[in-house]
Amino acid sequence: MKFLLYFLKLVRKNILSRAVIILVGVVVFLLFILEFSKYSSSVNKARYTKKRPDEDLEQYLIFVGGIPRSGTTLMRKMLESHPDIRCGPETHVIPWLLKDHYEWTTSTKEFVRLVEAGVAPHALDNAMAKFILSIIVHHGPPAKYLCNKDPYSLQATTYLHGLFPNSKFILMLRDGRASAHSVISKGITVGNWNIKSYRDVLMHWNDEINNMYKECLTSGPKVCLPVHYEKLVLQPVATTKKIFNFLGIPWCKEVLHHEDHANETKLSAYELSTDQVKKPLYLEGLTKWFGKIPPDVERDMAFIAPMLKILGYNPEERRPKYGEPDDFVLKKLNI
Numbered sequence: 001m002k003f004l005l006y007f008l009k010l011v012r013k014n015i016l017s018r019a020v021i022i023l024v025g026v027v028v029f030l031l032f033i034l035e036f037s038k039y040s041s042s043v044n045k046a047r048y049t050k051k052r053p054d055e056d057l058e059q060y061l062i063f064v065g066g067i068p069r070s071g072t073t074l075m076r077k078m079l080e081s082h083p084d085i086r087c088g089p090e091t092h093v094i095p096w097l098l099k100d101h102y103e104w105t106t107s108t109k110e111f112v113r114l115v116e117a118g119v120a121p122h123a124l125d126n127a128m129a130k131f132i133l134s135i136i137v138h139h140g141p142p143a144k145y146l147c148n149k150d151p152y153s154l155q156a157t158t159y160l161h162g163l164f165p166n167s168k169f170i171l172m173l174r175d176g177r178a179s180a181h182s183v184i185s186k187g188i189t190v191g192n193w194n195i196k197s198y199r200d201v202l203m204h205w206n207d208e209i210n211n212m213y214k215e216c217l218t219s220g221p222k223v224c225l226p227v228h229y230e231k232l233v234l235q236p237v238a239t240t241k242k243i244f245n246f247l248g249i250p251w252c253k254e255v256l257h258h259e260d261h262a263n264e265t266k267l268s269a270y271e272l273s274t275d276q277v278k279k280p281l282y283l284e285g286l287t288k289w290f291g292k293i294p295p296d297v298e299r300d301m302a303f304i305a306p307m308l309k310i311l312g313y314n315p316e317e318r319r320p321k322y323g324e325p326d327d328f329v330l331k332k333l334n335i
């Protein structure tokens with residue numbers, strides 16, 4: 001009874017209601033702080049773990065490669081003339097990483113150490129896939145189909161296909177004598193090739209295309225398509241239709257006019273074919289090497305570069321005819 005009277009006295013003097021208001025205020029303020037901190041941590045989390053929808057390891061990717069000077073950049077630009085495809089310039093880091101991975105996993109000593117540490121194979125493959133995909137996704141604008149053109153990546157076709165089971169590969173093939181002439185006449189550094197010697201360059205070409213071709217065949221015809229540069233420039237209509245059929249992407253005639261789309265995707269100032277792929281298709285690349293190979297190398301060609309024959313080129317022929325241009329080329333080049 002005494003407490004009730006005391007309480008009524010406080011209410012009358014307005015002291016208790018003020019205390020209640022302050023208490024409610026403090027509680028509301030604390031709740032606000034709590035909610036705000038939850039909200040800001042979720043915003044930060046979203047920012048740092050933000051994934052673009054195309055960063056999915058199951059997604060469809062296209063890899064283009066081959067020996068340098070085999071028309072890989074031309075192939076890239078023709079693909080990119082399609083409104084749904086983006087490749088972008090060579091990333092360099094992807095083949096470097098693949099080379100490192102090859103060294104880590106083929107050196108028994110290193111591999112055993114990695115397995116013992118739980119790094120290989122699963123953790124390593126997971127990290128490789130995420131790194132490669134992130135580079136492909138983030139080095140250019142989004143597109144329905146992403147593609148990567150780093151010529152030497154196709155040394156690791158089977159491994160890449162294991163990382164990205166829904167990927168497809170285009171292996172550019174070109175007469176090794178033309179590629180060798182291109183490398184030597186332009187003084188292009190390629191690995192440890194001796195670019196003063198046709199014999200040495202052709203031997204390297206042979207070894208490397210042998211490896212890439214095997215990788216492509218092992219992956220199977222649904223996964224890897226070898227494309228002859230000569231066919232691409234002489235019969236671009238049939239060849240690009242075959243390529244798009246393999247990719248499972250509807251063909252469109254824009255891919256025959258890559259020069260009209262030259263500036264739509266980035267061309268690196270550091271890539272040697274950049275100026276060439278801004279031009280419409282031309283046929284000079286087929287014959288430029290005629291008469292340029294030293295006679296002793298021509299004499300031993302079948303022995304130096306047996307892959308020529310395997311890929312359908314005649315090593316004995318010194319001025320091969322690669323086929324007839326199609327009507328599109330005849331019209332375009334006014335032949």
Ligand code: A3P
Nearest residue numbers: 069070071072073182273276277280281282285
């Ligand atoms: P050449 O140096 O013999 O001219 P890559 O991009 O794989 O390095 O290949 C370069 C080759 O692609 C060049 O070899 C060139 O012939 C060919 N190329 C580039 N643009 C071309 C175009 N517009 N038409 C025909 N061939 C082209």
